[in-house]
Amino acid sequence: MNSLKRNGYDFCKWYKEPSACHDCALIGNQDNGWGKGIYKVKDVPTIPVHPNCRCAVGAYWVDKKNNLYETPNYNEQSEESGRVKKVQENNTAKLNRLFNSLNIKTAKVDDIIELGNAFNKEYNIRDNLEDKSYISNALSKYRDVGEDILEKSWAKGSNRQIKNDLKQAFSHYPKEWSEYLDDEYMLAGKDKDRGFYMRWYATPNGNTKTPTWLVRGNRLREGVTMDQYNKFGEDLHNGKYNSVYSTGKRKTTVWHEIGHFVEEHNKDTLRISKEFVSRRTKGEREVRLNEIFPGFGYKDNDVTLKDDFISPYIGKQYSDASEVLSIGLESIFEPGEGQLKSISKEYNFVKITEDEEYFNLILGILLKG
Incomplete structure (x- = not known):
């Protein structure tokens, strides 16, 4: 004192x-x-x-x-x-x-960046990337951090490994983010090829269908009632199901996909992310990601506004989503070598701290998003 x-x-x-x-x-x-x-x-x-x-x-x-x-x-x-x-x-x-x-509902991009900059100066987050306990402890001085997802919020059919990976990530993120699931469900899915987030009960290919724990063929499974069947349909229709899939091999996946989950549930955070990309890329033309990263499996309609971001993928264009928060979160909590920025003779990896404005934006969102 x-x-x-x-x-x-x-x-x-x-x-x-x-x-x-x-x-x-x-x-x-x-x-x-x-x-x-x-x-x-x-x-x-x-x-x-x-x-x-x-x-x-x-x-x-x-x-x-x-x-x-x-x-x-x-x-x-x-x-x-x-x-x-x-x-x-x-x-x-x-x-x-x-x-x-600062109120997230009225905040502008510069407000969030200024907040993140002050937070970094106070706690030197830039020199503590990947130190999850240090970062979450610093965050906890300003908002509650970490809470176990209620067991009732895990959808039936969840994969144990992916579920545990998600629980670990949520334990270091703001408590408010896990509370989005208090009246919803999360399916933790495993797929051998890719990771993704969807706001429905998703199959590995991203579609949705009635799960096998409810039906077998065109009949209800033994012990399943029509009330249970109808409730699943109502909850699905009302947007109460979320799905995060991961291969279970890449550490970054769950940290990344929770960013999409947050932007889906907090539209002011999504607004700030989109305003950030719009400001940074004003006057730019869209570029196909398969031209920047040939052979990576991108489709012709996967386009981005590349700016000088640490990864061109940050500017990927969606109607109601972004990659801003997702890539930022993984870059702070699971940075590894950094983000792949370009390919020439060699792969060029860049850490988030090399883009101070973007780094501070993500810190500001962690505090207020």
Whole structure:
């Protein structure tokens, strides 16, 4: 707490770890009039609460309040120390102000990028790519992170390996993303050839049909009632089924496909992604992906606006989807060698940190999307 006082903060927030114990959860959920987990610096409980406690406390800006901690008889030791102190205050205060004031429904691309930039400066995410625990812990200081998908939300017929892969990815993503499934279902499917996301109960080829756990041929399976059969049809019609398929071999797939799942459920996030591509590629003509990457299996109607993205695939054109968030997420959590940007004599792989604007956009979406 001394560092918060030294840097002039009167308010702070208690960030409970994803698997917080009962005592820590109570502290993190207590509302003292400024929101859950927000305390006066002088009143916040001391951490750690218990051995191995991973909860954290961070500076917080409360609108329309005096946010400065008044230190009696405080004297600056020098003009230089005062300048450094002011810069430190501004970096942290800016991040808190941006986070607390930004509304995803009205946010513009530049707002999200500015937020992501402040977040990266505060937590140095660029030097911690692939460190999932570090990244999710930093995120957890601003929003709840990680939650097991309810067992009832896993569709019958899910593959155990892909299900576990999805659970691991969701455990590091914002809790709100997994909560989209509280009243829906997720089919975790395995296919030997490809990965994809669909908002229906999908077969490996991407189509939908009545699953074999309901029918056998043209008859209901033994023990299945017409009510169960009709409910499946109603849920399918109402968009309550989601499917993520993966080969189970590429680490990036589930991290990527959850990005499509999020943009499908949060249209403001999709709007921001599309506005980002539109701004970056203004005046460009569409290019076929099979001309950029011959022999990769792209069809003639797979077109993109390539810009100078770390992967031309980021600008792939869809009517109601994008590759912006999906490629960004895998590039942060499972970066590997990077994204394939071009092919000449050799494959040219590029990390997301080489496109600072795009990198900050994805960080901003992780905080607010």
